[in-house]
Amino acid sequence: MAIFKTQITYLCSVEDKQQRYFLEIAYDGTAYHGWQVQNNAVSVQQKLNEALHKILRSPIETIGAGRTDTGVHAKQLFVHFDYPADHIPTVSKFLHSLNALLPHDISALDLQAVEPDAHARFDATQRSYEYHIHFRKDPFLINKSWQLRDVPDVTLMNRAAQFLLGKQDFGAFSKAHTQVFTNICTVVRAEWVLQNDRLVFHITADRFLRNMVRAIVGTLLDIGLKNKNAASIVDVINSQDRAQAGTSVPAHGLYLTEVIYPYIKRS
Structure with a gap:
């Protein structure tokens, strides 16, 4: 964890070129009020955004392939977010650090760089x-x-x-x-x-x-x-x-x- 943090302790400047990423996750939905962020309830998206914020030291807003309702599970869900490419280390280190911060019932499975206009919701076929x-x-x-x-x-x-x-x-x-x-x-x-x-x-x-x-x-x-x-x-x-x-x-x-x-x- 320490090795990962030393590579991204600085904040991103507005001039940094943004890279779009697709993050593949899975989760047990039992403890959550669905995927989407809500004002008065804990959601999967909230926990994921919080963990990404801690690792990347910048507010991260994820967009998912769709919403799941309270108690529904996902063996595979993709989300996308933007972040400067040069500020993310290897995929294995990123996933290791993210999984260490996520609750036990949410898992990060893979990270892929995609085109800037790729969309986790609208591009799903x-x-x-x-x-x-x-x-x-x-x-x-x-x-x-x-x-x-x-x-x-x-x-x-x-x-x-x-x-x-x-x-x-x-x-x-x-x-x-x-x-x-x-x-x-x-x-x-x-x-x-x-x-x-x-x-x-x-x-x-x-x-x-x-x-x-x-x-x-x-x-x-x-x-x-x-x-x-x-x-x-x-x-x-x-x-x-x-x-x-x-x-x-x-x-x-x-x-x-x-x-x-x-x-x-x-x-």
Whole structure:
């Protein structure tokens, strides 16, 4: 830590050329009121900005690929920030120092220099989520997966999930008053995978509306638990009415798992 600090103890001058960086992070969202900075609650972004400020000795404002709600986890999230390139040492030293300052439930995974106009939110071409469900009481899955008593009809839910594929209006699954320009999304994967006593829903799209995945999962579970017709989800989609969709499932089973950019290599 001391070696790192001696290289950046000076403040940046206004003449220093700014470099844009993409920082890859992961976090357990249990202790946080979501990703975005809030006035009266602790968020992941707040903790990250504070740690970067201490290391870089300058106020840092990060912009994330998107927001996650209270209790939602991220296996991969990218943020961008600007800082003079000559003032940051090697990536390994930077990550080591940043992880030493971050709470135990937030991890910095990688740092990449990108073009000045690269944007963590607007340049993402694809995002993937998982929703985790388990059926047997497991103390190690508390706040990491949602426990259900009854096992739904997975085959029926996968038939219904196929109606989600393609480009269409997903307003029926969106939280109201989110101030987005459009509810159109293109879903390329929607699939349930059952393994022993664990059930995981995988969904990938070019973009997601707020609360969209949790509402979709709730709607599909209604079909699988109540033996509804798989095609009934089409009526929900066409209604563009949130009241027609299922109840939003608890946040702690949801994970943002991957964000894709045209210029970031996939690990």
